[in-house]
Amino acid sequence: MKNNILSFSTSERRFLPLYKKTSSGGLAPTSPTTKLNMWVCKIGDGILGYAQFPGGASSTDGVAIDSDYFGLSGSASYPYNLGRTATHEVGHCMNLRHIWGDATCGNDLVFDTPTHNDANYGVQAYPHYSTCTGTPVEMTMNYMNYTDGRGMYMFSAGQKSRVAAIFVSGGARASFGI
Numbered sequence: 001m002k003n004n005i006l007s008f009s010t011s012e013r014r015f016l017p018l019y020k021k022t023s024s025g026g027l028a029p030t031s032p033t034t035k036l037n038m039w040v041c042k043i044g045d046g047i048l049g050y051a052q053f054p055g056g057a058s059s060t061d062g063v064a065i066d067s068d069y070f071g072l073s074g075s076a077s078y079p080y081n082l083g084r085t086a087t088h089e090v091g092h093c094m095n096l097r098h099i100w101g102d103a104t105c106g107n108d109l110v111f112d113t114p115t116h117n118d119a120n121y122g123v124q125a126y127p128h129y130s131t132c133t134g135t136p137v138e139m140t141m142n143y144m145n146y147t148d149g150r151g152m153y154m155f156s157a158g159q160k161s162r163v164a165a166i167f168v169s170g171g172a173r174a175s176f177g178i
Contacts, residue, residue, distance in 0.1 A: 020060055029062055033175045036093060037062030038086070040070045048085045051092035054172030063089040079122075082149035091144050091155070094163040095172065099144045105132035112158035113139055123151035 019026035019041045029037040041064065043049070049065035069080040097108040100116035107115075114136035120128065124140040124147065139145070143152050144159070155163075166173045 019064065020062075029059065032058040032061040034177065036090065036176075039064045040067050041065075042067060048080055049089040051089040053092060054095050054166055061093075063093055065089060079148035079150060082152075084143065084149040084152045087143045087152070091159075091163075095166050096144050096155075096159055096162060098146075099139055099142045105130070108144065110156060110158040110162055112156045113142065116145075119146040121146055121148070123148050 018024035019039050020029060022028050026041075027039065039062065043064060043066040047066060048069040049063060051063040052061050063086065065085055067075050068077045069085040070076060070083075071086075072081060072083055096110075098119065099108050099113055100118050101107040101109075104118055105115050115130055115132040115134070116138045117130050117132060120138060120140040124138070126140070127137040128140050130136050130138050139154075139156065140147050141151055141153050142159075143155055145152065165171055167176060168174060
């Protein structure tokens with residue numbers, strides 16, 4: 001494991017993931033069909049991290065997290081200093097969408113998560129009602145939200161089932177051998 005923190009501009013991150021290439025001073029993915037790869041680097045532009053959903057190119061498969069939002073100490077910055085950014089991004093690698101389905105009153109493809117207006121920020125008081133049809137109570141504390149780290153603490157049973165499905169025979173990450 002390299003201990004130096006690499007820094008790349010937003011355009012480099014979007015168009016050529018240099019930290020995922022040894023020729024650029026980064027590290028190539030290790031056995032991406034059987035291991036989850038994680039890169040910690042300076043991403044910038046307020047982006048905490050991002051991940052690749054199952055089924056993408058093995059040369060870029062994994063999670064990237066800005067070092068300011070990784071871990072519990074060191075350069076980890078409040079309010080994202082509790083390791084929840086990694087949990088959120090790994091959730092994407094395990095086929096979980098944002099809880100609001102990336103659209104106003106969108107669908108995250110999970111049966112037991114309520115419809116959300118949009119991402120939640122900070123730490124919302126409970127209950128926080130959606131204005132979507134039926135006015136459901138939003139699951140602001142869900143790891144797949146944008147709530148501050150101290151406000152995240154759960155996946156739903158449906159999210160857990162969605163993750164488990166990718167590891168069974170024929171699933172997108174069955175080769176992990178879990």
